[in-house]
Amino acid sequence: MIIGICGGSGSGKTTVARKILEAVGEHRVAYLQHDSYYKDWGHLPFEERRKINFDHPDALDTDLLIEHIEQLRAGRPIEQPVYDFTHHVRTSQVRRIEPRPVILIEGILIFENARLRQLMDLKIFVDTADDLRFIRRLQRDISERGRTVESVIEQYLEQVRPMHLEFVEPSKRYADIIIPEGGSNRVGIDLIIQKVKSELAIG
Secondary structure, three states, X not given: OEEEEEEOOOOOHHXXXXXXXHHHOHHHEEEEEHHHHXXXXXXXXXXXXXXXXXXXXXXXXXXXXXHXXXXXXXXXXXEEEEEEOOOOEEEEEEEEEOOOOEEEEEOOOOOOOHHHHHOOOEEEEEEOOHHHHHHHHHHXXXXXXXXXXXXXXXHHHHHHHHHHHHHHHHHHHHOOEEEEOHHHOHHHHHHHHHHHHHHHOOO
């Protein structure tokens, strides 16, 4: 069973994914984050890397993600890239992921790509108000990615918001289920968990 969780930056996608993982059991789930598949920009000077629009589909190696999903589905393990968000490069490390009964894919742009969408059995869109998403992104980027308040605001206005309106928000129409307010929507998450457990025939 292949599940996609989409939604804007800071919408609560990771929280929803984690709750599914906990309920179903991590040993049953191969968890892939689209963020891990950013292209490697190590050949560019750091100042040039900072200017890249990381909210545009072209910044991501979605072909590799699709290849990895197909390998997992065929019962073969993969070596997922490990991305350094502070320096905008792929590290020399990889993360080995074994095939599991459930493949869980999460990302802001996973519904934008038709080939990727067609692999999914269940498509979930996490729909959260813009102001809450911005506050969460601000907190995350400062605490986890070494950004300044000014750089986060500038990136949000110049890239995140326009790309959300162009690519992310329109992709909501492809969702099978829309969850308002993300991780705080316990009823919505419980329904999804029951659906997954039913597909896996587990109690």
